[in-house]
Amino acid sequence: MNNRMRALALGLIGATSVAIPAFAVDINVTCRCVIGGVNSGTAQWIEESVIPAFEAAHPDVNVVLNQFGGEDAQLTQQLALDFSTGAGPDVSAFDGFLIPSFVEGGLLKSLDEVAGPEVNDWSGWAALSDGSRALMEYQGKFYGIPLGTDVRMIHTRKDILTEAGIDADTWQPTSWEEVLDAARAIKKIKPDSFPIQLNAGVAMGEATTMQGYWLALLGTGEGVTDENGKFIVSSQGILDTLNLYKTIYVDEQLGDQRAQLLADGRNRSFANFRDGVTALLFEGDYFYRSVTPEGSEFAVPNRDEVMGWVKVPAKEPGAGIRGQDFVTISGGTGFVINPATDAPKEAWAFLSFMNEPEMQNAFQAIQPRITARTDIEIPNSPFLTEASQALLPLTTARPNDPNYNAVSSEIQRMTEAVVSGELSPEDAMAQYKAAVIAIVGEDNTVSLL
The missing domain is CATH 3.40.190.10 (Periplasmic binding protein-like II)
Incomplete structure (x- = not known):
């Protein structure tokens, strides 16, 4: 009352x-x-x-x-x-x-x-x-x-890795290329599968930025802002990240492109992992504790036998943020x-x-x-x-900035433009740069190219 x-x-x-x-x-x-x-x-x-x-x-x-x-x-x-x-x-x-x-x-x-x-x-x-x-x-x-x-990692379907000839108990990729090679091996034996899920697009909201873009960008040695708190709007790290998305979703169809563009895309990504369509899913520990337990909508049968996890590797060893070999981010x-x-x-x-x-x-x-x-x-x-x-010793946090939420929305648009095939990574980054400058002002941005 x-x-x-x-x-x-x-x-x-x-x-x-x-x-x-x-x-x-x-x-x-x-x-x-x-x-x-x-x-x-x-x-x-x-x-x-x-x-x-x-x-x-x-x-x-x-x-x-x-x-x-x-x-x-x-x-x-x-x-x-x-x-x-x-x-x-x-x-x-x-x-x-x-x-x-x-x-x-x-x-x-x-x-x-x-x-x-x-x-x-x-x-x-x-x-x-x-x-x-x-x-x-x-x-x-x-x-x-x-x-x-929380912390973020790559959740794995150990049963599918094993089927592809990969030792699921010892596999720990040390570069992006090793992740892609595992996905290619899975795609070869399961042509209709989408082995990788790296969140992209507008519909997934902050899950795109946090579980997708950040995890890749940190692997290039960069963050969304620089050490002075200015938003990075043009850099090699951004291009490398967008090209990774392009490889996964456009060039090699290693990921479910359609799921990144649909309103219920994140749930579809969970269903893909549950059903064995996806074997390498970039997500937070939330996925294990809240999404996949017995009795939940996306419960994975025999979860503790078929599911595993590995650290997210930098693009190459030592190339990650602060010179790290592996990266994660916490919220x-x-x-x-x-x-x-x-x-x-x-x-x-x-x-x-x-x-x-x-x-x-x-x-x-x-x-x-x-x-x-x-x-x-x-x-x-x-x-x-x-x-x-x-993972907690390796973690990073999002900037405590009132403009972050608006900038994050532009990150989601940038990834969607690439994943959908609408724009090249270079054009998508240019569009992102203009949008972020309009939000925060040019003095609060920095270009590294």
Whole structure:
């Protein structure tokens, strides 16, 4: 019940001299999660662990989870619309990279501005590493609480690699060419397959930028911005990355070109991996823990026997960012409070409650993950333990820049232009350069060619 209705009800009750009942406060929570579907474990955790425990401790609060099954970009668009009009859920899942643009657009306020100074007294802040806190922080203010971080790798179908004559247990490519050679070997024995999935195109949104473009670009020794924070708009690294896309999707048909251009392309890529059409999928650890478990839509039968993972190699040994042989990038999601919520204190109580150790351990029991809290262990998950230990020391983060989201959209357009065959890598980069200059101004860009 919103404040206006509650005040009206109390006024009517007072006028009739009837005893005033206690009104429950309603809290609506939204996440891209559906039990039995996308991020099923998150939905199960909130519905079966967090809400019952919170309501038992707060009998005057009713919590409802809105399970959103669309794409990430669709939820982002809906939240932008809702927050701009004072509508939407009280608490929502949120990708940390969006915070700068939402803040600068007046769509998000810091937690203490919404819920009060008690936010800063929460004991949980001390349990978050500096890197984890930064995921939901901007200009020294907290805008949400992070659930966890992640790493990215190449997920492999060991059964298909073996079929192609590759030792799946020892295979670790050390260059782009070795990845392409494996894909070619698979294509030779399975002509109708699309061995590689390197996300591209507009429809996949940030999954294109993060799981595709960044992973290739870092392998050339470059990032989206330079050491001074200026956006790189023309470089050999960009051309090398776009030519890799061209090789995979246009020249050799090693990837599913059509899936990169369709609205449901990411789901199609998951289905391709599940069905053995794709054997080398560039994705985050999210793919293992949320997409492929038993009972989910894209569950891989006998997952732990047929699935493996390898590090993403640089273009050539030593050619990666900071001179690395292998590269990865990390992001993080959490939950924020709608600045227009009618129940800021209750919303904060719920948000902080779901991030207490008891609730976080309940989540780990359902779906182990790399958590934001340093006092929560990863239980019984060799995959996540090994991946975090191997890849976190190699990781990179996206720039904390309010223009990043708009620039990322141009990256997606650039990759789509190449993958569709519409433009050459050179012409697509020229188009990207013009678009980014229009967004951030020429003084905030740099050309390396």
